Amino acid sequence: MTLLGLDIGGTKLAAGVxxxxxxxxxxxxAPAWSARGPDAMITDLLAMARTAVAESGTRPAVVGVSIGxxxxxxxxxxxxxxxxxxxxxxxxxxxxxxxxxxxxxxxNDANAAAVAEWCWGHGQGLDNLLYVxxxxxVGGGVIVNSHLLRGVGCGAGEIGHMLxxxxxxxxxxxxxxxxxxxxxxxxxxxKAREALLGYTREASRLWDLCGxxxxxxxARHVSQAAREGDLLAASIWEDALDALATGxxxxxxxxxxxRVIVGGGVASAGDIFFKPLRQxxxxxxxxxxVYAIGIVPSAFGADHAGLMGAFAVALERL
Amino acid sequence: MTLLGLDIGGTKLAAGVxxxxxxxxxxxxAPAWSARGPDAMITDLLAMARTAVAESGTRPAVVGVSIGxxxxxxxxxxxxxxxxxxxxxxxxxxxxxxxxxxxxxxxNDANAAAVAEWCWGHGQGLDNLLYVxxxxxVGGGVIVNSHLLRGVGCGAGEIGHMLxxxxxxxxxxxxxxxxxxxxxxxxxxxKAREALLGYTREASRLWDLCGxxxxxxxARHVSQAAREGDLLAASIWEDALDALATGxxxxxxxxxxxRVIVGGGVASAGDIFFKPLRQxxxxxxxxxxVYAIGIVPSAFGADHAGLMGAFAVALERL
Numbered sequence: 073m074t075l076l077g078l079d080i081g082g083t084k085l086a087a088g089v090x091x092x093x094x095x096x097x098x099x100x101x102a103p104a105w106s107a108r109g110p111d112a113m114i115t116d117l118l119a120m121a122r123t124a125v126a127e128s129g130t131r132p133a134v135v136g137v138s139i140g141x142x143x144x145x146x147x148x149x150x151x152x153x154x155x156x157x158x159x160x161x162x163x164x165x166x167x168x169x170x171x172x173x174x175x176x177x178x179x180n181d182a183n184a185a186a187v188a189e190w191c192w193g194h195g196q197g198l199d200n201l202l203y204v205x206x207x208x209x210v211g212g213g214v215i216v217n218s219h220l221l222r223g224v225g226c227g228a229g230e231i232g233h234m235l236x237x238x239x240x241x242x243x244x245x246x247x248x249x250x251x252x253x254x255x256x257x258x259x260x261x262x263k264a265r266e267a268l269l270g271y272t273r274e275a276s277r278l279w280d281l282c283g284x285x286x287x288x289x290x291a292r293h294v295s296q297a298a299r300e301g302d303l304l305a306a307s308i309w310e311d312a313l314d315a316l317a318t319g320x321x322x323x324x325x326x327x328x329x330x331r332v333i334v335g336g337g338v339a340s341a342g343d344i345f346f347k348p349l350r351q352x353x354x355x356x357x358x359x360x361x362v363y364a365i366g367i368v369p370s371a372f373g374a375d376h377a378g379l380m381g382a383f384a385v386a387l388e389r390l
Numbered sequence: 391m392t393l394l395g396l397d398i399g400g401t402k403l404a405a406g407v408x409x410x411x412x413x414x415x416x417x418x419x420a421p422a423w424s425a426r427g428p429d430a431m432i433t434d435l436l437a438m439a440r441t442a443v444a445e446s447g448t449r450p451a452v453v454g455v456s457i458g459x460x461x462x463x464x465x466x467x468x469x470x471x472x473x474x475x476x477x478x479x480x481x482x483x484x485x486x487x488x489x490x491x492x493x494x495x496x497x498n499d500a501n502a503a504a505v506a507e508w509c510w511g512h513g514q515g516l517d518n519l520l521y522v523x524x525x526x527x528v529g530g531g532v533i534v535n536s537h538l539l540r541g542v543g544c545g546a547g548e549i550g551h552m553l554x555x556x557x558x559x560x561x562x563x564x565x566x567x568x569x570x571x572x573x574x575x576x577x578x579x580x581k582a583r584e585a586l587l588g589y590t591r592e593a594s595r596l597w598d599l600c601g602x603x604x605x606x607x608x609a610r611h612v613s614q615a616a617r618e619g620d621l622l623a624a625s626i627w628e629d630a631l632d633a634l635a636t637g638x639x640x641x642x643x644x645x646x647x648x649r650v651i652v653g654g655g656v657a658s659a660g661d662i663f664f665k666p667l668r669q670x671x672x673x674x675x676x677x678x679x680v681y682a683i684g685i686v687p688s689a690f691g692a693d694h695a696g697l698m699g700a701f702a703v704a705l706e707r708l
Contacts, residue, residue, distance in 0.1 A: 217534065217535060221534060223518060223678070224683055227642075228646040233643045233676060235554075235636050235674055237556070238636065247676050318556065322552040322641075322644070323640075326532065326644045326645065327645075328546040329541065330542055359545060
């Protein structure tokens, strides 16, 4: 018995086949070129899926899809994810069921990754955990009493839209001071870009890293320059971690999870991300026994979490 | 079959007998005089309990206790609640079981009130709800998938210690800018007291309400003066509601509950509390369908919620 997983992101597509123990038998990845819209992307994805299935030498029993929300998992419908132009209203489950002749389940990427950590990663054996992804946006998935918490309108775990900075930056959601607007990779890059214009080339290493083109600065450039001791980059990085620590403090006070697992590209910076984050959270959480709550990286890494999430969605459907 | 409920607060004690449908057959209330410490309070409480049991004409099967946390419900042990001097380490469950000859369960007041709302109040029939009490402190109880969420160290629902104001007021927990330090009745009274010293008697109605003695100002004085149009009181009141709205925004983004029930003495101010609170939360929550989440008062009122919570703890034990 195997699972077919499909991961649809704004920048990459992935398809793979895994056992129900989470062992990956075959996988394919390709750039998403999301500006092409859903039809071309789904065509590519189906071709990748068929190749992976053939390579696995198995016949998957069920298909799971991990894709950016918002979406309606009950109806299998996509609802205008910001990173995927043209996807609003696409009945993705029905399309894939017709094309593949298999039962399909879809879920948003953060929920999917939370379940994957719980099944096969750093959440194994736990009843309550919080998964957070810090990437283009900031998302979350909540496992309570060994079940994924969906909440009204599937809104549970939307910790990226906690208000962590009164009068802070404007967020894509329409709010202001949201965690996502202060600490996502996009927010870090935006703040670096804006700040760079006030710095000479000699004053910040970021100028070199972006090849003299501030519009190409990424969160990865910021973490790298911060690691090398650049003061501007360090202040932007610390500011984002400060906002993230407030968000985690608030989620911990609400849920008191056994573990907080942090994935996504920004978290893949490693120690320069986790060490200050753990310290800030420990300084801010007093009433919940924070020493008993580990803040740990994803078991799968930013590149692989989406596909593992897709397998977890398939396993849940099973 | 009936339930014996015991409510232990910093200012009042209550004991009562109810059916498992939540119908109250008898009850007694008395001031707590908490400075006397646990022995004298427990003696009073047992006398009140025996009177209530006799009046009910029933023999309760089980006892539930609602008391300020932190505490350990598994061991039935109190752990230094701020409003109850001398209670740290009191093995309350064992003491009461010996005295009453009945099985006893204890839980913190916010958890107890959350379960009471779910059993008999404004949370009936819901799977997921958040109960918040805004009183001397700010506490919360979370029901998820029809179960009370306890979390690590029974820390779930501690929304009073969310960080809602970076660099805000110092909190009793050791933190800074906690919701409790910005929006509890104690915080509202403190801010009014401090502000009054800068106002002449003619400039604020609060001077009259507190009889010219700023040290006696209460949150109730503030809500009353705000209702009468006093500008100082209105600004303190709005500031507290602003902090509370941020806390609820963050809890809603994490849990997406079907309903938020707000109890406690501060919430009993009524429309002047709920109307602006609902509006502020609606302005701040964008990604979760907040229109589907009611923010409603407790079904029991601030005076009665503690005892109903105690009955709910008894019912859970059953």
